[in-house]
Amino acid sequence: MVLVESVLGNASEPEWTARLAGTAVDTLALDHWEAQKNRLRKKTVGGLEIAISLDRGTFMQDGDVLLWDAAAKHAVVARLSLRDVMVIHLADLGKDASEIALRTCVELGHALGNQHWPALVKGSEVYVPLTVDRKVMTSVMNTHRFEGISFEFVPGERIVPYLAPHESRRLFGGAEGPVHAHAHDRELAPRASR
Secondary structure (H helix, E strand, O other): OEEEOOOOEEOOOHHHHHHHOOOEEEEEEEEOOHHHOOEEEEEOOOOOEEEEEOOOOOOOOOOEEEEEEOOOOEEEEEEEEOOOEEEEEOHHHHHOOHHHHHHHHHHHHHHHHHOOOOOEEEOOEEEEEOOOOHHHHHHHHHHHOOOOOEEEEEOHHHHHHHOOHHHHHHHHHOOOOOOOOOOOOOOOOOOOOO
């Protein structure tokens, strides 16, 4: 077993692209749950057992170089497989009257919450990880016919570079715990009148 305590670089960086040319590259395949861990033990595609022990708050990204042996011309590179994300574009809502924009946002929030879909608002976009089939999500969005918004599905790998670590965990890792809470099983006490 090999211990990895730091990321050496990324295969997309020109220096590493050049180094890795003509090198035997073994892959550490990570799914969206594993990518959010900084402590992990797993075998590479080539069968090498690796123990990852990164500093707290450090997470692997697609293309991270974990091992490099220049003499043997061998490297291990992390490859992430993140789920797709529905990106809801809200920028055009600014063209509508404020009451229409507000109503649309409330209706969108209600629809997403009703489906129990985690969502992250960043700028004028809402990111929703695919938790069900794409056809189901499309159907829900089309059923509501939201005014002034559009949506598309993009690979998670395209979104993650724009997210802070806690945002990435919320979309892909579930590390933040439940995104919402319900009080279905307890009765709320009535408010005191003033």
